[in-house]
Amino acid sequence: MKVAIAQYACTPDIDTNLASAEREIAAAGAAGAALVVLPELHNTPYFCQVEDPARFDYAEPIPGPSSRRLAEAARAAGVVVVASLFERRAAGLYHNTAVVLDRDGSLAGRYRKMHIPDDPEYYEKYYFTPGDLGFTPIDTSIGRLGVLVCWDQWYPEAARLMALAGAELLIYPSAIGWDDAVDDSAEQQRQLGAWQGVQRGHAIANGLPVITSNRVGVEGDHTTQIRFWGHSFMFGCQGETLADAGEDAEQLIADIDMHRSETVRRIWPFLRDRRIDAFADLTRRYRD
């Protein structure tokens, strides 16, 4: 199955960004891809760099204008689209939500980001209520998709729960980068390596391919500037790199063998042996 990742810089203008998404979806369809994954919050600048109540204006309901426009692009291209939107659920209640649009333009499902970060320049706890839909895969015409979002990617629990629910792919729209004023080059490489490395671990531990899109480009002013590091990637179900976009590629396309999990899980039957009788403390904050 051919899979595409769109990796592009987002502008302050929503309409421009939506046009970029439409262009990428069309290109993915023209290239024969069955699935295209867009980066996190691709409609807007990465607005979480500061806490500003005016920025809730970026949010919209789902279904809403953007999801409908993306659904139409999915239908026109005949591609399943994993999009990432700022969801307004009610006044004062917002989520960071991944939306899956099937190739017929229907809304296959949504995933509300469960793990919300909050670090300098990533003030997401201000904007997003933690998801309340659990770790639930989304069924589509091309398979059951384990869609998670960015900060979730650091949590093996999230990947495992998706795998246990029958997800056939793990998918992470992301927005992560460096602050060049804070991180030297060695630290930047460790962070990039860790970001890919922890997700490679999810592929291996669960015998599933992982598809992750990331933003590129520099956003913010000199006091809060993020250089989104790109390096969108696809890993196979032994963690092998199938494709890596580096910092420049705008669209990454690779073949994913959807039957390989069956083979790999036979030689490494990790699911057979999990010591579920001894896992109860995983629901504790700390074992003290």
Place this chain on the structure above:
Amino acid sequence: MKVAIAQYACTPDIDTNLASAEREIAAAGAAGAALVVLPELHNTPYFCQVEDPARFDYAEPIPGPSSRRLAEAARAAGVVVVASLFERRAAGLYHNTAVVLDRDGSLAGRYRKMHIPDDPEYYEKYYFTPGDLGFTPIDTSIGRLGVLVCWDQWYPEAARLMALAGAELLIYPSAIGWDDAVDDSAEQQRQLGAWQGVQRGHAIANGLPVITSNRVGVEGDHTTQIRFWGHSFMFGCQGETLADAGEDAEQLIADIDMHRSETVRRIWPFLRDRRIDAFADLTRRYRD
């Protein structure tokens, strides 16, 4: 803190193997290491390649002759030793047990391998009862050690439970290799990459260093031959490679910064945000 890994081939003779362990412990002490990790079941050939009731003769109680001899070596060298023994607990009741000997020669604790594999040439379910001591770190004079064994290394749950219980290092004695008759070179590289990759994931997800020793050498006859792949390693708490023994090095020594977890967990506070309210299904076999 200087840490040593011993990576050596094991022979059919227990006394020879114990002498190798003593030599490695002494060398680690002479090199100024505070800790040395031996490979899995280093006293014996890897006897699990066939199911043979006579091979239970390899087992011994703990404390017992081997643990006492290793304890004396630990005391003489002034080094904490993580050893790996075939434990006879009662007639018909055996475990694959890691033993931690403190630098004063005392038995700091034991860990009974929780996840037991069973694959062609690795018939461990025949020999080892799954551990019943849980995922409990062992306190020593150099810190709290999250000692696990081999097949455990594929399970993010095991690493997480050790981290939640305050482990400062994750340590895995291992015995893993290729069957050259089954695996071609590309598959061998994927397996080695996956083995290191999943453990790199544990380092990153938990902000902890990982220290893993593996056997080297070829064992078995032409019908069941394992080429243990070595590549013992130490990863830092962002998953960065601190040392990798390749297939040849007999002793690997590197410095581990025991204060870096504190720093890394401040920039990546994963433990803060775990969605423990949504993790209950981790104790299910499958979510169907």
